[in-house]
Amino acid sequence: MTHRRVLVLNHFAVPPGQPGGTRHVELFSRLPGWTYVILAGRRNMITGAPQRPEPGFHPVAVTPYRGNGLGRVVNWVSYAVTATAAGLRQPRPDVVYASSPHLLAGLSGCVLATLRRTPFVLEVRDLWPRVLIEMGTLSETSLANRALERLERFLYRRADRVVIMAPGVRAAIEGKGVAPDRIAFIPNAADPEDFTPSADRDELRRRYGFTRRTAVYAGAHGPANGLDLLLAAAEAVPEIDVVLVGSGVEKERLRARARGIRTVRFLDPVPKTEIPDLLHAADVGLHVLADVELFRAGVSPNKVFDYMAAGLPIVTNSPGIVGDLVMGADSGCVTAPGHLAHGLAQMVQASPDELTKMGAAGRRWIREHQSRSAMALTLARLLAPLVDGEDEAAR
Structure with missing residues (x-):
C-alpha cells in the first residue's frame, strides 16, 4: 500500500509523552493511509529540554530566548528559516500542513507548499494579530500590526484549507475573505x-x-x-x-x-x-x-x-x-x-x-x-480531496 505524505510545521510541537503540545502527533499518528513528519523547535518550550529526532518528529534549530521581548521574535524567525530549509530536504509531501500561533510558521508552510507544488493547509490556533491587540501587547495602529494583518490575509488567500479549532473563529476568518467551504473545524480532543x-x-x-x-x-x-x-x-x-x-x-x-x-x-x-x-x-x-x-x-x-x-x-x-x-x-x-x-x-x-x-x-x-480518533477521521476527510484532485476549483 502506498502511503501519502504530510509535512507538518508546528514550532511548539513535542514528541509523545513529553509536556506540551502533542496535538499533531496524536492526530497524524491516527491518520489511516498517511505517513507524517512534524518539524518542531529543537527545545521544548515548557521544559527547555532538548528534543531529539524520533520517527515522524524532526526538531530544527532555533535561537534561545527569555520573556516576551525581541528575543522571542528572533526565535520565531529562526524557526521559519530552519523549518523551511528542513522541509526542502524532506521527501516531497502530498500536503503541507502549517500551524500557528505565530504566523511565520504559516509563511514557512506556504513557501514550502509553493516550492514543492503541493496543497497548503493552514491551522489557526490563535487569531493573530487580533489576540495580541486584545491582550494589550500590540498597538492596533503600529507598523507591526499592519504587517501581521497583511501576512494573515496573504496566508488565508494562499491556503487551500483553513483549519479552525474553535467555532467562534469562523466568522472572523470569513470576514477576511475566506470562503466558508474552505474552512474546516477540527478542535482539540481527548480519549x-x-x-x-x-x-x-x-x-x-x-x-x-x-x-x-x-x-x-x-x-x-x-x-x-x-x-x-x-x-x-x-x-x-x-x-x-x-x-x-x-x-x-x-x-x-x-x-x-x-x-x-x-x-x-x-x-x-x-x-x-x-x-x-x-x-x-x-x-x-x-x-x-x-x-x-x-x-x-x-x-x-x-x-x-x-x-x-x-x-x-x-x-x-x-x-x-x-x-x-x-x-x-x-x-x-x-x-x-x-x-x-x-x-x-x-x-x-x-x-x-x-x-x-x-x-x-x-x-x-x-x-x-470529541475523541482524538473521531478528529483524525475528520482530518482524513479534509485531506483526501486535496490530494485526489477533487478540489481544483477551490484552488
Whole structure:
C-alpha cells in the first residue's frame, strides 16, 4: 500500500509523552493511509529540554530566548528559516500542513507548499494579530500590526484549507475573505482510554502530597492564562488547596506573588504519560484565562478536554465556548473571569458524590463527541480531496 505524505510545521510541537503540545502527533499518528513528519523547535518550550529526532518528529534549530521581548521574535524567525530549509530536504509531501500561533510558521508552510507544488493547509490556533491587540501587547495602529494583518490575509488567500479549532473563529476568518467551504473545524480532543492511572487514588494522593480537597491547574503559565485571577481566588477560599503544574514566562513572578498563600503550591511540568496519575489524584480541574473578549469564542483548550477524559469536574472562568461546553456536559461550573472564588467555593461545598457525577458526565461527553480518533477521521476527510484532485476549483 502506498502511503501519502504530510509535512507538518508546528514550532511548539513535542514528541509523545513529553509536556506540551502533542496535538499533531496524536492526530497524524491516527491518520489511516498517511505517513507524517512534524518539524518542531529543537527545545521544548515548557521544559527547555532538548528534543531529539524520533520517527515522524524532526526538531530544527532555533535561537534561545527569555520573556516576551525581541528575543522571542528572533526565535520565531529562526524557526521559519530552519523549518523551511528542513522541509526542502524532506521527501516531497502530498500536503503541507502549517500551524500557528505565530504566523511565520504559516509563511514557512506556504513557501514550502509553493516550492514543492503541493496543497497548503493552514491551522489557526490563535487569531493573530487580533489576540495580541486584545491582550494589550500590540498597538492596533503600529507598523507591526499592519504587517501581521497583511501576512494573515496573504496566508488565508494562499491556503487551500483553513483549519479552525474553535467555532467562534469562523466568522472572523470569513470576514477576511475566506470562503466558508474552505474552512474546516477540527478542535482539540481527548480519549478517556488514555487517562487510565497507574495506581489507585489513595497511593497517588500520597505521591503528590494531596491531603485535602485539591484543585489542579495543569498548563502554561503565561500572560494569556490569567493566573493572578486564580491566586486571588485561592486566597479568598482557603478551604481548598490549589496546585499549579507547568511552566512559562510568568511562573517565577506568580510564585513570588503566591508567597504567604499557604494553600497554593507550584509543581514542575510533568510528562504527558504522568498526567493521568496527576488528574486521578486531584478532585477538581481548573481552566483559567485572562479577561480577554476573544477568548470567549476563539479557544480550544487541551486542558479542559484532558480533565473531561480523566473524569474530573471542572471550574472555568471563561464564559462563551468553554463555559457552554462545561455547562452543556454537566461537568462543572462556569464563572465570570474575575470570579473564580465563586467556582472554588462551589467545589468546596459539593459532596464527593456530586463531584463524581460531574466528572463522569464530562468523561461520557468527550467519549461520545470529541475523541482524538473521531478528529483524525475528520482530518482524513479534509485531506483526501486535496490530494485526489477533487478540489481544483477551490484552488
